[in-house]
Amino acid sequence: MENNSYAVAVLGAGNIGSAVISRLQDLDNDIVQLFIKKVLVTDLSKDREIDKELLTDNFDEILNDDSIDLVIEVLGGIDPGREYIKALLSSGKSVITANKDIIADCGEELVSLAIENNACLYFEAAVAAGIPVLKPLIESLRGEALTRVSGIINGTSNYMLTSMEEGSSYEDALSTAQELGYAEPDPTNDVEGIDAKYKAMILSLLCFGVSPEIEEVFTEGISKITKDDFDWASRLDKTIKLVAQIDNNNNGFNARVYPVLINQKHPLASIRGALNAVVVEGENVNQLVFSGPGAGADPTASAVIGDVLSACHQLGSNQSNWYPLRKNKGENRNFENVQSSWFIRLSVNDEPGVLASIAGTFGENNVSIESVIQEGRGDQAELVLVTHEAPEKDLNNSIEQITSLSAVTTVTSVLRVYI
Amino acid sequence: MENNSYAVAVLGAGNIGSAVISRLQDLDNDIVQLFIKKVLVTDLSKDREIDKELLTDNFDEILNDDSIDLVIEVLGGIDPGREYIKALLSSGKSVITANKDIIADCGEELVSLAIENNACLYFEAAVAAGIPVLKPLIESLRGEALTRVSGIINGTSNYMLTSMEEGSSYEDALSTAQELGYAEPDPTNDVEGIDAKYKAMILSLLCFGVSPEIEEVFTEGISKITKDDFDWASRLDKTIKLVAQIDNNNNGFNARVYPVLINQKHPLASIRGALNAVVVEGENVNQLVFSGPGAGADPTASAVIGDVLSACHQLGSNQSNWYPLRKNKGENRNFENVQSSWFIRLSVNDEPGVLASIAGTFGENNVSIESVIQEGRGDQAELVLVTHEAPEKDLNNSIEQITSLSAVTTVTSVLRVYI
Numbered sequence: 001m002e003n004n005s006y007a008v009a010v011l012g013a014g015n016i017g018s019a020v021i022s023r024l025q026d027l028d029n030d031i032v033q034l035f036i037k038k039v040l041v042t043d044l045s046k047d048r049e050i051d052k053e054l055l056t057d058n059f060d061e062i063l064n065d066d067s068i069d070l071v072i073e074v075l076g077g078i079d080p081g082r083e084y085i086k087a088l089l090s091s092g093k094s095v096i097t098a099n100k101d102i103i104a105d106c107g108e109e110l111v112s113l114a115i116e117n118n119a120c121l122y123f124e125a126a127v128a129a130g131i132p133v134l135k136p137l138i139e140s141l142r143g144e145a146l147t148r149v150s151g152i153i154n155g156t157s158n159y160m161l162t163s164m165e166e167g168s169s170y171e172d173a174l175s176t177a178q179e180l181g182y183a184e185p186d187p188t189n190d191v192e193g194i195d196a197k198y199k200a201m202i203l204s205l206l207c208f209g210v211s212p213e214i215e216e217v218f219t220e221g222i223s224k225i226t227k228d229d230f231d232w233a234s235r236l237d238k239t240i241k242l243v244a245q246i247d248n249n250n251n252g253f254n255a256r257v258y259p260v261l262i263n264q265k266h267p268l269a270s271i272r273g274a275l276n277a278v279v280v281e282g283e284n285v286n287q288l289v290f291s292g293p294g295a296g297a298d299p300t301a302s303a304v305i306g307d308v309l310s311a312c313h314q315l316g317s318n319q320s321n322w323y324p325l326r327k328n329k330g331e332n333r334n335f336e337n338v339q340s341s342w343f344i345r346l347s348v349n350d351e352p353g354v355l356a357s358i359a360g361t362f363g364e365n366n367v368s369i370e371s372v373i374q375e376g377r378g379d380q381a382e383l384v385l386v387t388h389e390a391p392e393k394d395l396n397n398s399i400e401q402i403t404s405l406s407a408v409t410t411v412t413s414v415l416r417v418y419i
Numbered sequence: 420m421e422n423n424s425y426a427v428a429v430l431g432a433g434n435i436g437s438a439v440i441s442r443l444q445d446l447d448n449d450i451v452q453l454f455i456k457k458v459l460v461t462d463l464s465k466d467r468e469i470d471k472e473l474l475t476d477n478f479d480e481i482l483n484d485d486s487i488d489l490v491i492e493v494l495g496g497i498d499p500g501r502e503y504i505k506a507l508l509s510s511g512k513s514v515i516t517a518n519k520d521i522i523a524d525c526g527e528e529l530v531s532l533a534i535e536n537n538a539c540l541y542f543e544a545a546v547a548a549g550i551p552v553l554k555p556l557i558e559s560l561r562g563e564a565l566t567r568v569s570g571i572i573n574g575t576s577n578y579m580l581t582s583m584e585e586g587s588s589y590e591d592a593l594s595t596a597q598e599l600g601y602a603e604p605d606p607t608n609d610v611e612g613i614d615a616k617y618k619a620m621i622l623s624l625l626c627f628g629v630s631p632e633i634e635e636v637f638t639e640g641i642s643k644i645t646k647d648d649f650d651w652a653s654r655l656d657k658t659i660k661l662v663a664q665i666d667n668n669n670n671g672f673n674a675r676v677y678p679v680l681i682n683q684k685h686p687l688a689s690i691r692g693a694l695n696a697v698v699v700e701g702e703n704v705n706q707l708v709f710s711g712p713g714a715g716a717d718p719t720a721s722a723v724i725g726d727v728l729s730a731c732h733q734l735g736s737n738q739s740n741w742y743p744l745r746k747n748k749g750e751n752r753n754f755e756n757v758q759s760s761w762f763i764r765l766s767v768n769d770e771p772g773v774l775a776s777i778a779g780t781f782g783e784n785n786v787s788i789e790s791v792i793q794e795g796r797g798d799q800a801e802l803v804l805v806t807h808e809a810p811e812k813d814l815n816n817s818i819e820q821i822t823s824l825s826a827v828t829t830v831t832s833v834l835r836v837y838i
Contacts, residue, residue: 023703027562030743124559130704132559139732140543140551140725143446267710270689284442284721285549285711291686292707302703306559309742313558317736323728324449 130299192221209326549718611640628745671752
């Protein structure tokens with residue numbers, strides 16, 4: 001590697017692209033001799049801090065340039081990046097991308113293409129941005145039988161939940177996140193768990209060899225969480241986090257994204273603000289935690305640069321960086337059979353027999369109750385219940401029946417408890 | 420890699436060696452075809468759960484066997500492993516070791532040998548056992564300008580400090596650690612910070628390109644810490660941890676191991692029991708935290724297996740896994756110039772002017788005081804001071820002079836505060 005020099009192309013020159021280009025130009029020549037040959041943009045006339053000679057709006061100029069060894073894709077969105085990456089790998093060029101949408105969509109196919117064509121494919125920045133966690137999962141932990149990978153992998157929603165834990169309303173937390181640039185004007189992807197779902201799909205592939213369909217990953221966001229939920233969580237020595245959780249155990253495989261009440265002592269409970277963390281559990285390593293900045297141009301560029309150095313080191317070998325992907329040995333488990341403990345808040349009329357009818361309904365559905373707290377009296381009464389472990393379907397049936405009880409005014413909150 | 424088969428030798432068949440051999444024999448053939456050709460032991464006649472045909476007590480049988488691609492060194496101690504590893508790398512064989520003593524002693528030389536001979540050298544297990552942290556530091560973060568790497572990298576002392584935080588005396592914490600097998604009958608290496616010092620030397624090489632001499636790494640252990648120190652730390656919203664800290668900033672490079680009072684909100688404060696954690700700080704990644712099991716046969720074997728898979732993937736390329744090591748660009752800073760904030764407990768006679776003379780002594784040495792608390796009266800009085808940042812030499816001069824003040828009965832504790 002020390003004696004070779006590599007030509008690189010960059011697809012995209014937006015926020016991340018510019019940070020990557022700037023870091024590449026400053027890169028220490030002791031590590032690798034590397035120069036940027038082409039930068040693909042859509043508008044050649046736009047004013048940029050990039051040498052005009054490098055710019056092109058024609059992808060084929062990059063694809064057909066035999067001197068280009070390595071292409072960095074930072075376009076964002078699925079199209080046209082997906083087809084560009086496929087074409088590059090098929091022609092034996094190595095690819096680095098920060099694009100979670102594309103890897104979630106067809107990561108398995110892209111890894112196969114890379115292996116078939118002795119090309120490299122890296123995408124460390126696609127999950128948890130600046131935290132080096134995918135390479136450890138793919139390489140260092142490849143021999144480890146993993147049982148669970150869970151994480152806080154969306155910085156925006158974690159920033160908002162942290163603000164709410166400190167007393168903000170959901171609306172205030174969102175508008176501050178938007179002012180700070182953490183949340184988009186349309187925050188749906190972040191607050192409804194969609195961004196985390198894509199990342200969970202990538203983790204599913206790398207950790208368990210499963211490429212779930214997008215609709216198979218149950219996804220619930222944070223938009224229904226209230227300050228009152230946080231107050232109750234605090235009384236139970238817990239907080240609330242939007243967690244991606246992928247289990248692969250004797251009960252099979254399941255991946256989901258949802259808000260959970262989580263014990264204050266769990267490593268994920270202490271991940272605050274826009275940080276990310278991934279918790280990896282396996283037979284021999286017990287529990288590993290990787291945490292750090294999960295978003296932003298600098299951490300993302302840092303992950304891309306790490307990938308560039310890995311790729312340059314690998315390029316000399318004329319073989320792909322990929323180990324064979326893990327093979328899923330369990331069955332995919334339907335989400336309705338996944339067990340959780342539950343936190344349920346109900347507004348009720350405090351009349352004789354109300355608790356008996358609620359408890360009876362849970363009992364008929366095989367849901368057993370761990371604790372009940374009643375606050376207030378009369379028609380202002382609130383019941384807060386925590387159940388033992390029960391599958392989604394039994395809990396949903398219980399809630400449906402409880403909603404129709406005459407003494408129950410409102411089912412205020414139904415949240416899972418991380419177990 | 421998929422189509423190749425590799426012959427492996429293992430040097431040593433103790434606790435770790437047996438766990439590694441057992442994991443290698445169970446390894447999924449989908450990942451790599453790998454078989455154990457030889458196991459080096461000192462006593463051939465000892466009863467073991469290893470096929471007798473594999474055993475040898477002659478290292479040359481392994482060194483001179485051209486069919487052996489990869490050698491795993493798990494002998495422990497520096498000799499004879501060090502010379503074995505040098506001979507193997509020089510002959511182009513790849514080496515995996517879990518041996519922190521050897522890497523601390525001559526890691527830079529071994530990396531050079533590996534690069535020169537196109538051989539692989541991996542030692543993930545040498546620091547923080549089961550946590551994949553060295554590979555991310557060497558590869559994923561190679562392009563990142565790191566400013567500080569700190570960590571809890573000795574599980575035994577952290578187990579003891581956690582027990583003391585929960586109310587144990589030092590003696591009880593040590594004897595429980597010995598009963599559980601966390602501490603050796605002679606616990607010196609763990610409790611005096613020597614084990615952590617070796618690991619800090621390895622981190623210095625990988626993160627900053629510096630191989631400090633063993634005497635250049637200031638090392639203080641935990642044997643003087645008392646329950647009273649923990650009570651005071653708690654009153655200050657802090658706890659006490661044995662920390663390895665390596666800084667490389669505008670003031671130069673310095674590596675040290677010492678107990679510190681550390682804010683309860685710092686990621687290292689929540690690392691409990693025998694766990695380890697490494698905190699990596701850099702210009703673009705801000706702060707990354709890697710935590711998990713730092714000791715034990717299973718986590719150590721897990722790291723060795725990860726290295727084996729990396730090595731097998733790399734072997735096909737006929738080039739070393741090593742990037743050029745980082746080059747130190749700063750100056751080594753003498754420890755006496757390193758700044759800390761300080762926590763100081765003094766037993767004093769509560770007589771007029773005592774605080775003035777103590778404060779005056781600090782002032783003459785340019786040490787400024789952040790807070791003072793006095794507990795008790797008369798000749799039972801205790802003064803607890805926290806200073807602002809001050810270099811070691813100024814603090815040491817102050818303490819020397821304060822010890823000789825007539826009103827000061829005892830200097831009970833002098834501990835640094837993590838800043």
